[in-house]
Amino acid sequence: MHCPAYNDETPTDDQRVNAMELRINQKTYQVDADADTPLLWVIRDDLGMTGTKYGCGLAQCGACSVLVDGNVVRACVTPVAGVVGREVTTIEAIEADPVGKRVVAAWVEHQVAQCGYCQSGQVMAATALLKHTPAPSDEQISAAMVNLCRCGTYNAIHAAVHELAAQPAAKESV
């Protein structure tokens, strides 16, 4: 009827349970989780960092966007075992990153957020873009900023990212 991926699956007890070490926001955490648990739920429920949001669970909306080794990924479909040995950054530490700090400042300056639920993911996506491409073109911005926002803050996001893209260095000294 729904979620055939699980309905057709015979539940078993042999899912691997791992004590694993995660690097998140430059700290090391010991977690016990099934290897295939999405990173999102480890971050939210096991580690109590709720800034990363659950929206769809299918990598459709982007509310769960985090950085893994500087690349934006959707934590709702990223098995936790896949990030062992890698550096995860969540919205909680975004201002520790100089680019992330500028993105947050631009988000506030442009008064982007309405309900705010998608904005953690939007800020992560913008940060990843600008870390790789400090002065992205319109096409690069459009290709990177694809997270959904039901409040329709797209134009404010657009304005914020374009301002950051136009002044990659000017604000570095601020």
Place this chain on the structure above:
Amino acid sequence: MNSPIDIPSELRDLKLDQPVNLSRRRFLAGSAIGALVIGFGLPIGSARVQAATAVTAERGTQVPAFLEIRPDGTVRLLCPFMEGGQGTFTAMAQIVGEELDVEPAHFLIDAAPPGEAYVVMENGLRITGGSMSVRMSYPTMRRLGALARAMLLQAGADTLKVPVGELSTEPGKVVHAASGRSVAYGDLAERAMDLPVPDPASVKLRDPSQFRWIGKPVRRLDAYDKSTGKAQYSIDLKVDDMLHAAVQHAPRLGMTVGGLRNEAQVKAMKGVHSVHVLPGAVAVVAERWWHAKRAVEAVQVDWQEPGADSKVRTMPADFSSDAYRDHLAAQTGPARDDENEGDVAAALKGAKTQVEATYHNQYLNHGQLEPPSALARFNSDGSLEVWLPNQAPDMFRDDIAKRTGLAKEQIILHSPLLGGFFGRHFLYDSANPYPQAIALAKAVGRPVKLIWTREEEFVRDVLRPVAVVKFRAGLDEKGLPVAIEAVSATEGPTEAIAGKQGEKIDPTAVEGLAGKSYAIANKRIAQIYVKGPAMLGYWRSVGNSLNDFFYESFLDELADKGGHDPFELRLHLLRDNPRLTTLLQAVGELSGGWKRGPFTAEDGTKRARGVAMASPFGSEAAVIAEVSIENGQVKVHDIWQAIDPGSIVNPAIVEHQVNGAVALGLSQTLVEEAVWVNGMPRARNYDLYPILPPSRMARVHVRIVESGAKMGGIGEPPLPAVAPAVANAVARLTGQRARSLPLSRHTFA
């Protein structure tokens, strides 16, 4: 009104010495305990709060129930309205702060608990909806600030030992100009809040010409927290000893659980605490939500068809949204008139030209990005605490009392920030998770947080209604409309929630067909009530979201048939209405002067423009859209919107709300549709239920017109004119008149 006011959990817990691990705890951790002895922050049973709230007072005058002024001058306001993105917390800080004489940035705002004290709307309600928060409470919330200021002035007089008449205020302090002395509000708060609230008639409100914050683009209070993941929503909350739950709903509403085929196997799955059968659902409780979700999806349920005694609206196995549209189209009556002026039948008969057309729209989901959740905890004193997204706390509390048999006073309801709402969080039977969360918490004897997956949300979300509207109109020899008739076969959301037709027509069924200002001498707006099996609800801009599309599109058809430009025809039909004439001219100017096209844009694309108007929720809106066709589909380049809400509180927030409403309006125009087949939604997630992506957003240009008319709403009014403006532009460009939405169902050349 003897019920004591509900006290936030952390205060109860301070008294009861129970551990608490809530987000709002941080709020307290940063404030001196001393702050808690003033105003709202008194332990339960406190004489001061009881005195403030036990007496039946005029609305919005129980100052200590709303305001807590802290030693550092920060003002905590318990707001009667929920913040879900529409900016009401910031607006309330502007309104109260203006009269209290405190900068809006110094406010900390939380949603107030249920209770009579917070019923501040002029219509005697307390809900967050209908674009009513600011417009229905504006004078009352100003007066609240002024009353608190008067109390601070009196406390200042007592402290400085001078007559109160010699004192004035500056932001955050009472000033004695003669001696050059001043006292900060934070130092006066305790004394002030001990004073009786003055006679509401005795306070003078600030002259609007002296406003510092009302009417100004004051920055949102929540912008930083929402840009850094610090804002907490219901889904984020956690209390000690809490278990997590997930559900699998019956595929069709009304079906019941016959049995579980693999219960033992599911119980043995990792992390599973327990498996529960609920009305129309199976739940798994676990230490971790992910385990609960995986386990509940593995449950194999024997679903039984609904019995005749089903307490919920049942969904038949043969229901489909397309067939239901045909069913609506086949209805012939009886119809009830909502508006009937002149003699439509005679005018149609005498008209030179008759025009007929049939329109329909689609079901929609709310698609708010935060999936529904509820956290329930039974406390050792017999009280029940529930954290949940809601737009009407008193209604939810009363419903919980009814369901649990507890007294209202035993129910503590918390209303966190809403991760979007758009009408989703009203009281809809079977569409909210809190009854399940409460049942589970009771069953397991521990607090339970239930989160609905997106898939379980899409199968229980209430739908924006559908209608099939048959229009007839007559044109005179000049091609001008002399008669218009619209008969809508539909079920409005309000009558759907009630489960029956009311004495009068449900205004939410016909608004947008009814209430038009065009001078057409003979008109009839009628409804054929058709009760359907789908659960319906309010969706941003409600009846206007569909009806203005129908009416304003058909009006363009009349213009074309009569040989008139649609912009000029509207001006003609509004010639005796200066407010709407001004508004229409304003949007024309904003767009650089009305030009319908088609024309070739600088990038070589062929484009056209369409215009439409709407009068929703006490405001007036006019929209011009510019479109082209790209690969057979509509591309909307620009939306110009002039909006007249009478007067406003925050132009920046208004502009953002127009942007948001345009986005949702474009979403329903271009891509969005809840298709049902075999009694079930085809889409259970955003993969098959597209909502507007950034690539389909248009540039939005806003002009706010403050006509000085009675204040109207702003959250919903910018939405309804978007769809018809786009459809009218597309018709001009392609010659194809789209009489249904979304436009993705049509192919354009």
